[in-house]
Amino acid sequence: MTVKDFRTAYFTMSEEDVTDYVKTELNYFKEDAELSCKEIGDGNLNYVFLVKDERNNESVIIKQAGPVARISDEFKVSPDRNRIESEILKLQGKLAEGFVPEVYHYDPVMNCMAMEDLSDHTIMREALINKETFPLFSDHITTFLVNTLLLTSDVVMNHKEKKELVKDFINPDLCEISEDLVFTEPFYNCTRNDVFPEIKSFVEREIWNDEELKLEASKLKFDFMTNAQSLIHGDLHTGSVFIKPDSTKVIDPEFAFYGPAGYDVGNVIANLIFAYINGVVTMEEGDSKEHFTGFLEKTIIEVVDLFKEKFNTVWDKCAKDHMAESPGFKEYYLNSILENTAGITGCELIRRTVGLAHVKDLTGIENNEQRARAEKVCLAIGKSLILARANMKSGIQYAETAHTIIEEF
Structure with a gap:
């Protein structure tokens, strides 16, 4: 997977794709990171992945929005909802500090964002x-x-x-x-x-x-x-x-x-x-x-x-x-x-x-x-x-x- 693939056109990512995405598009993990990725989402709309650095015990959530709802193909939904979510989380974080996860990155091409892992919750x-x-x-x-x-x-x-x-x-x-x-x-x-x-x-x-x-x-x-x-x-x-x-x-x-x-x-x-x-x-x-x-x-x-x-x-x-x-x-x-x-x-x-x-x-x-x-x-x-x-x-x-x-x- 090349950088160009992530920067030119949207596609729905697999666990392997998400691992490559984190390596090439995010400056989050250490250089010696040993990454694992697992899809953990069970919601009606989106794809949610947990990416972990097994070596350094660090992690991040990648959430991607697709063009249809997972609950039913009848629902055609704009991937722009990912932008809305990332922006409102940042705003809510200012208005009600401590009550929402931190957002690290938003990508308008892949319609995804990187955010705080709340696995301890x-x-x-x-x-x-x-x-x-x-x-x-x-x-x-x-x-x-x-x-x-x-x-x-x-x-x-x-x-x-x-x-x-x-x-x-x-x-x-x-x-x-x-x-x-x-x-x-x-x-x-x-x-x-x-x-x-x-x-x-x-x-x-x-x-x-x-x-x-x-x-x-x-x-x-x-x-x-x-x-x-x-x-x-x-x-x-x-x-x-x-x-x-x-x-x-x-x-x-x-x-x-x-x-x-x-x-x-x-x-x-x-x-x-x-x-x-x-x-x-x-x-x-x-x-x-x-x-x-x-x-x-x-x-x-x-x-x-x-x-x-x-x-x-x-x-x-x-x-x-x-x-x-x-x-x-x-x-x-x-x-x-x-x-x-x-x-x-x-x-x-x-x-x-x-x-x-x-x-x-x-x-x-x-x-x-x-x-x-x-x-x-x-x-x-x-x-x-x-x-x-x-x-x-x-x-x-x-x-x-x-x-x-x-x-x-």
Whole structure:
């Protein structure tokens, strides 16, 4: 493989190609490096490789974006998402220092980037499936959310500079995926949906045939499409978080664009609920179950309440727009985010249960009766949150909603 091959035209790299790429294009490893390369990605879109220097115990991640999504060839996606991801990680690293991996290099020809290896962390979804707990997560993630969402809004930024970011992070291909998979297809009998047979009749009755629910989902969809409020991550689930007891790192912001701030907050809460419901239906009664589900319930409550608390603090310190100082406007603005948060939490719970892209918290439940119960509970919570989203202002309301619905099933 020659240098020219990497610098003239894009192609999808193999493990061998990535090793050669690192040797010729990156000035990262020592001259005596003994490199090994392994593809480690299991996501829906990209190719992710871990390159290690076995001699000097150093490593780097290479992430490459292809022209189609790995989940399905139906999704044609611009490789420009790799540029978006590399740039937003650098920006988020400034706004929320310590909460994203460091980016070392971006290559516009090969549509790839080199970034910090987080092998000492664990993907949060996997850790939660293994019933691990992380008491610092709610504090970490709410700092990340407030800093990245409020500090990129018109409340704080110069309006022209903010509009330049809107232009830089326009992301139509990946937005279309969200518009279809989150806000459209789960609410009717779409051929791309993947419904667990045990709950098909429940889905038809409670989701697809509920016109009020469809109306509210339509409102949320068009808000997502038109509300350029904050520079959002766009896919902030527990599979997009690397974690260890004292560290939280948010990864994979390739869906980033200017959208409603509640989208990120709602995605975090929904995926914590998936883990919570998994624990409720699969764990035997006892101290371990009480500890794990108690941790998640507390975390869900804290994500909402700490977000509100930190949002108010940062607003008071950083808000610059004169009209943002109008009495009552901060409360109005925050309440609109909280309403959207609840609606997005509901949409995420529904779409990950009946749509094309599932979560292991549900699909990994081997007992069919337990899985059916878990999925019905998630759908019912999701539906309730969408319909009652205007009233969802505190963390305890999420816990109470979950408790009420769990008792019904």
